[in-house]
Amino acid sequence: MRAFDYQRPESAEAATRAQSGAEARFIAGGTNLLDLMKLEIETPRTLIDISRLPLDGIAPTEAGGFSIGALVTNAALAADPSVRRLYPVLSRALLAGASGQLRNKATTGGNLLQRTRCYYFYNPATPCNKREPGSGCSAIGGHTRIHAILGTSPHCIATHPSDMAVAMMALEAEVEILGPDGQTRTIPLADLYRLPGDTPHIETSLAPGDLITAVILPPPPPGRQLYRKVRDRASYAFALVSVAAIIAMENGRISAARLAFGGLAPMPWRDREVEALLIGEAPSPALFAAAADRLLATARTEDGNAFKSPLARRTLASVLATACAGNS
Amino acid sequence: MNITFKMDEPVGSSLLDHTRQNVISRPIDRIEGPLKVAGRARYSAEFKFPGMVHGVLVGSTIPAGTITGINETRARALPGVLAVVTDYETFLRNPGQGLETEAPAQGVREIAYFGQPVALVVAETFEAARNAAGALDIAYAPAEARLDFRALQSEARPKESSQKSQGDLDRAMMDAAASIDAVWTTPSQNSAAMEPHASTALWEGDTLIVYGAYQMLSSDRQQLADALGLAPDKVRIIAHYVGGGFGAKLGISQESVAAALAARALNRPVQVVMTRQQVFEATVRRSETIQRVRLAAGADGRLTGIGHETITANLPDEDFSEPASASTQFLYGGEARRFGNSIVTLNQVLSASMRAPGEAVGMLALEGAMDELAEALDIDPVELRKRNLPPRHPMDDLPFSSRSLAECLDHGASAFGWADRNPRPANRREGEWWIGQGMAAAARSNMLITSSARVTLGTDSRALIETDMTDIGTGTYTILAQIAAEMLGLPVEAIDVHLGDTAFPAAAGSGGSFGAASAGTSVYLACKRLRETLAERIGATPEELVLSEGMARRGNAAKPFSELVTEPLVATATVEPGKTEENFVQAAFGAHFAEVGVHVHTGEIRVRRMHGTFAAGRILNEKTARSQCIGGMVFGIGTALTEELVHDTRLGTIVNHDLAEYHLPVHADVPRIDVVFLEERDHAANPLLAKGIGELGISGAGAAIANAVYNACGMRVRDFPLTLDKLIAHLPDPDAVQP
Ligand SMILES: Cc1cc2nc3c(=O)[nH]c(=O)nc-3n(C[C@H](O)[C@H](O)[C@H](O)COP(=O)(O)OP(=O)(O)OC[C@H]3O[C@@H](n4cnc5c(N)ncnc54)[C@H](O)[C@@H]3O)c2cc1C
Numbered sequence A: 001m002r003a004f005d006y007q008r009p010e011s012a013e014a015a016t017r018a019q020s021g022a023e024a025r026f027i028a029g030g031t032n033l034l035d036l037m038k039l040e041i042e043t044p045r046t047l048i049d050i051s052r053l054p055l056d057g058i059a060p061t062e063a064g065g066f067s068i069g070a071l072v073t074n075a076a077l078a079a080d081p082s083v084r085r086l087y088p089v090l091s092r093a094l095l096a097g098a099s100g101q102l103r104n105k106a107t108t109g110g111n112l113l114q115r116t117r118c119y120y121f122y123n124p125a126t127p128c129n130k131r132e133p134g135s136g137c138s139a140i141g142g143h144t145r146i147h148a149i150l151g152t153s154p155h156c157i158a159t160h161p162s163d164m165a166v167a168m169m170a171l172e173a174e175v176e177i178l179g180p181d182g183q184t185r186t187i188p189l190a191d192l193y194r195l196p197g198d199t200p201h202i203e204t205s206l207a208p209g210d211l212i213t214a215v216i217l218p219p220p221p222p223g224r225q226l227y228r229k230v231r232d233r234a235s236y237a238f239a240l241v242s243v244a245a246i247i248a249m250e251n252g253r254i255s256a257a258r259l260a261f262g263g264l265a266p267m268p269w270r271d272r273e274v275e276a277l278l279i280g281e282a283p284s285p286a287l288f289a290a291a292a293d294r295l296l297a298t299a300r301t302e303d304g305n306a307f308k309s310p311l312a313r314r315t316l317a318s319v320l321a322t323a324c325a326g327n328s
Numbered sequence B: 001m002n003i004t005f006k007m008d009e010p011v012g013s014s015l016l017d018h019t020r021q022n023v024i025s026r027p028i029d030r031i032e033g034p035l036k037v038a039g040r041a042r043y044s045a046e047f048k049f050p051g052m053v054h055g056v057l058v059g060s061t062i063p064a065g066t067i068t069g070i071n072e073t074r075a076r077a078l079p080g081v082l083a084v085v086t087d088y089e090t091f092l093r094n095p096g097q098g099l100e101t102e103a104p105a106q107g108v109r110e111i112a113y114f115g116q117p118v119a120l121v122v123a124e125t126f127e128a129a130r131n132a133a134g135a136l137d138i139a140y141a142p143a144e145a146r147l148d149f150r151a152l153q154s155e156a157r158p159k160e161s162s163q164k165s166q167g168d169l170d171r172a173m174m175d176a177a178a179s180i181d182a183v184w185t186t187p188s189q190n191s192a193a194m195e196p197h198a199s200t201a202l203w204e205g206d207t208l209i210v211y212g213a214y215q216m217l218s219s220d221r222q223q224l225a226d227a228l229g230l231a232p233d234k235v236r237i238i239a240h241y242v243g244g245g246f247g248a249k250l251g252i253s254q255e256s257v258a259a260a261l262a263a264r265a266l267n268r269p270v271q272v273v274m275t276r277q278q279v280f281e282a283t284v285r286r287s288e289t290i291q292r293v294r295l296a297a298g299a300d301g302r303l304t305g306i307g308h309e310t311i312t313a314n315l316p317d318e319d320f321s322e323p324a325s326a327s328t329q330f331l332y333g334g335e336a337r338r339f340g341n342s343i344v345t346l347n348q349v350l351s352a353s354m355r356a357p358g359e360a361v362g363m364l365a366l367e368g369a370m371d372e373l374a375e376a377l378d379i380d381p382v383e384l385r386k387r388n389l390p391p392r393h394p395m396d397d398l399p400f401s402s403r404s405l406a407e408c409l410d411h412g413a414s415a416f417g418w419a420d421r422n423p424r425p426a427n428r429r430e431g432e433w434w435i436g437q438g439m440a441a442a443a444r445s446n447m448l449i450t451s452s453a454r455v456t457l458g459t460d461s462r463a464l465i466e467t468d469m470t471d472i473g474t475g476t477y478t479i480l481a482q483i484a485a486e487m488l489g490l491p492v493e494a495i496d497v498h499l500g501d502t503a504f505p506a507a508a509g510s511g512g513s514f515g516a517a518s519a520g521t522s523v524y525l526a527c528k529r530l531r532e533t534l535a536e537r538i539g540a541t542p543e544e545l546v547l548s549e550g551m552a553r554r555g556n557a558a559k560p561f562s563e564l565v566t567e568p569l570v571a572t573a574t575v576e577p578g579k580t581e582e583n584f585v586q587a588a589f590g591a592h593f594a595e596v597g598v599h600v601h602t603g604e605i606r607v608r609r610m611h612g613t614f615a616a617g618r619i620l621n622e623k624t625a626r627s628q629c630i631g632g633m634v635f636g637i638g639t640a641l642t643e644e645l646v647h648d649t650r651l652g653t654i655v656n657h658d659l660a661e662y663h664l665p666v667h668a669d670v671p672r673i674d675v676v677f678l679e680e681r682d683h684a685a686n687p688l689l690a691k692g693i694g695e696l697g698i699s700g701a702g703a704a705i706a707n708a709v710y711n712a713c714g715m716r717v718r719d720f721p722l723t724l725d726k727l728i729a730h731l732p733d734p735d736a737v738q739p
């Protein structure tokens, strides 16, 4: 870990101004950033501690949804009675992530911005385009068990590892951002992330100084909400594949469908064509298979992650069957 | 009073069966438990001394080659940095193996594996040292590295001492009514003990004191002395508490030598703690294995031949080879037999003993093969094993010292409810899960290792045990206190146990499941000697003497210790292995049963319950023994399902070098585990009549799980760990079988 300066600004505005220098980082729960600093993958000169800013509330919005402060912990969000009742997919996704101790520290904003768990990204002795642009990608041709098969590029095949963000994607959440100019803007969560292309080190659309202040959940969509995470052990492992599903049925047919996937792509993955294909149809194994075909049409796999195609296919079928059953 | 006892003959009876204090075997809590939960048990990295500074090891970033230069400029310029310690000749290249008395391989200019420690950066604080470690510029001339085990397996060289054969196995295979000939593979693994390797070194004059996280202090002291060119009596190692070792701390590792050199150079105490990544990259691993098992049997299930041949890997100058067939050699009969190991030379970190070296992975193959044979012959797996228990060692023609395996199989089967199992695979479904049950035998060799202890009976009716035996979390403090309390008629609270200091008599150390019985015997013998003195003092024969509640009695006459012991009474005893080692097959046995669920869609495997029935001679403390077995069975879950140390075959790196990605089982992976001990005494093992139990729980546990997976979903995966990607392509259609 490199030596760094530490600041604790009194307000969100002051924090954004302090961070707009390129070598400063916000620190919230620190559960990801500190690990990266110990390994010298992140080497900020200044840490801006935002953990005590008053951004830790969950409040109803006028639109009938909820605003979740960026500093609400993963544990608090998962346990919130409104979230559990109205957004069970989110509560489930949070509880499927990390461990109790980590969820007590991890924050909503930090969770969205956690970095990939690509093994090679975490080993400074190996080339990595995300860590050192232009150095090459060690994962390609290497051990790729946890790597992406959708939305990748020849420069990077890392996944975004969050569970929470997958559920938020299905909920069509928006991210509220305060810029160093004092302006607040709100963008769809999908627009927060960028695919790797030939710049895998640029992961989000945030500019220096941009502070996430809240995540806005629209009113809960109709339908049954499910989160299914498939992983290598029963707890405390990142998703190999995860599915957030919100499915409504009418007269035996799927009337609304939202699906988001984790473990498959460099960002929480949503494919509207898959959803469109389901809507208006009666559930059947053939329909689910067609949905999987659509989802995986552009999949690019390595030896080590090729299993994710059949796994995603089978997991999707199982989730859809459960979501459609007893839901009419 | 010094006595030495050699285990040349089976002992007729043990005093522990006559003292009647009801202390031995009782499931009492660990006596050091309160210290541990209060954070007052100090581990090697928790000692602080005035002037102490911190060192951080720097590992090589290539897997093979030579260092051409080290530029210290950038590192030295950082604040707080005191020294960059390099010593190409003296630094350890490899960690030590257990029980070795010579230094491990030294010399670090040549790079043999990625992460090999090559320098130590010392600074006022750990943070400053770590920062500077990242700024040390090392130039290398890389050489071609040997990294791909599977690709290089044809180049494996036979390990001569392991080759054994009897009869004609090929013939037996041809003539068999049923046979199995298949290959099992197991991955590289790491012990991943909670406490990382750590040493705090200081010099007192020309004597080196190391607070080191080690398992076997007396041999570790010799290794360390040899590495540094010191006389062994100029080295003292202290390890009061060790946070797990599982084999990774049997020999010394690189940080102790580096800390000692730095402490001498700076004339200050130096503490070196490995990072988790360094523990994975630079200490000890279990080798990956490729195991070919052959079984030949008649229609009645009786084996006519058995073969177990293993390929393992190690560094160029190392010849340890995971003895996967260790218990195969005596567990089952069959006239024709072939065993042997061969080693692939690899530029990967040292492979050495990890908990139950041999059985832990060897029984995955053997007991998997037995399950396949049972199915081929349509014989119940429990019955098949019972039919094949040899009356004597099938090659050496020696008797078993004790073997309650058939009893364990029967008891375990009935406790588990084995009779209700559906032998047809993929035939039991609950919701989205296929349910399956499997079993395996457990066997682990028993050993006795030379061990000494000193017991002092004080004038205050308290006893003090001193030995350099370690407690690596297993319960040594407690069982030694129980043995002394039982023998001396004192409450456990009146026994003080001082362990983990080479200033005390040299013990066996913790390893190979021999610690409790070896160190325990030395305490037993010393107490026995004290009893003789007390007997004399009240005019009793040793047989007449009864000790209880701090009183010595002979018939109706009784005297308190306070009258009999006016000066501390001291006895030092040493036990040595003797002829019973050559004249008997000694092993502990048991039976594992497991029930698993396999997800019909995803192939996720979750263990639902496990049962183990074991017989290991006298159980010294039912609670610590049970904990050992449960811990072993959890190891078995990891071995079967999750643990795999991944080596990048291009770069030589360890891909998953942290606990986020090296998947040990977590709580949610561990179901209810039942453990039952059968009453047994082993008269050829030692005067306690006890056998080792530390590794028995793992031996066979993973095989029971893998066999249950087959029973659940009908897929035989012989490539461990059984991760879902190995099932997914071939899983039966979930919609074909209705719940
Ligand atoms: C062993 C382990 C296992 C884990 N398993 C899982 C899992 O299974 N599923 C899962 O989803 N996650 C998992 N996690 C990740 C965990 O969820 C994240 O580490 C956590 O959510 C990050 O939140 P934080 O507040 O600690 O972020 P920090 O570490 O404080 O920050 C992370 C990043 O976000 C930036 N940042 C933080 N807050 C803001 C803000 N308000 N505005 C702008 N930038 C900000 C920081 O500058 C930093 O770059 C695991 C982590 C570990 C260590």
Ligand code: SF4
Pocket: A116, A118, A119, A120, A121, A127, A128, A129, A130, A131, A136, A137, A138, A139, A140, A155, A156, A157, A158, A200
């Ligand atoms: S996948 Fe991305 S993060 Fe991983 S090594 Fe390649 S470039 Fe780096």
